[in-house]
Amino acid sequence: xxxxxxxxxxxxxxxxxxxxxxxxxxxxxxxxxxxxxxxxxxxxxxxxxxxxxxxxxxxxxxxxxxxxxxxxxxxxxxxxxxxxxxxxxxxxxxxxxxxxxxxxxxxxxxxxxxxxxxxxxxxxxxxxxxxxxxxxxxxxxxxxxxxxxxxxxxxxxxxxxxxxxxxxx
Ligand SMILES: [Zn+2]
Numbered sequence: 001x002x003x004x005x006x007x008x009x010x011x012x013x014x015x016x017x018x019x020x021x022x023x024x025x026x027x028x029x030x031x032x033x034x035x036x037x038x039x040x041x042x043x044x045x046x047x048x049x050x051x052x053x054x055x056x057x058x059x060x061x062x063x064x065x066x067x068x069x070x071x072x073x074x075x076x077x078x079x080x081x082x083x084x085x086x087x088x089x090x091x092x093x094x095x096x097x098x099x100x101x102x103x104x105x106x107x108x109x110x111x112x113x114x115x116x117x118x119x120x121x122x123x124x125x126x127x128x129x130x131x132x133x134x135x136x137x138x139x140x141x142x143x144x145x146x147x148x149x150x151x152x153x154x155x156x157x158x159x160x161x162x163x164x165x166x167x168x169x
Pocket of ligand 1 (some may be wrong): 001038039072109113
């Protein structure tokens, strides 16, 4: 999925949670971070283009573990939530809410990517070593939408309308 779709879905998830669970607005920022984070394995992604540090990190990740491999798994969601929790806390954010927001966004990203044709590996064992690089072995998901296609455009529109609905609600 494109960064745009992940961003809209992240906003939707964040807004849903703060509306129904009475969380502060800053919660949305962490959901957005989690929503974009898994695509750090692709140098062309929205999060990788954020600044030169992210760009370099994403180049290293894409050259070593590759796109849609380990970063597109549930284990990575848990692992990075745990690793980033002390960082969020260090910067003065409520550790529980920031980490939860990040995790929710991360899972939302995996869900959206599971709707695409190639699906996601979902677990670490869904990745294989092939031709001297890591590749996706399992392709979990509904596989309905081709990334960047007109169908994704329709999905964006639906998510956007839901977002407006939730905002007004
Ligand atoms: Zn992705």
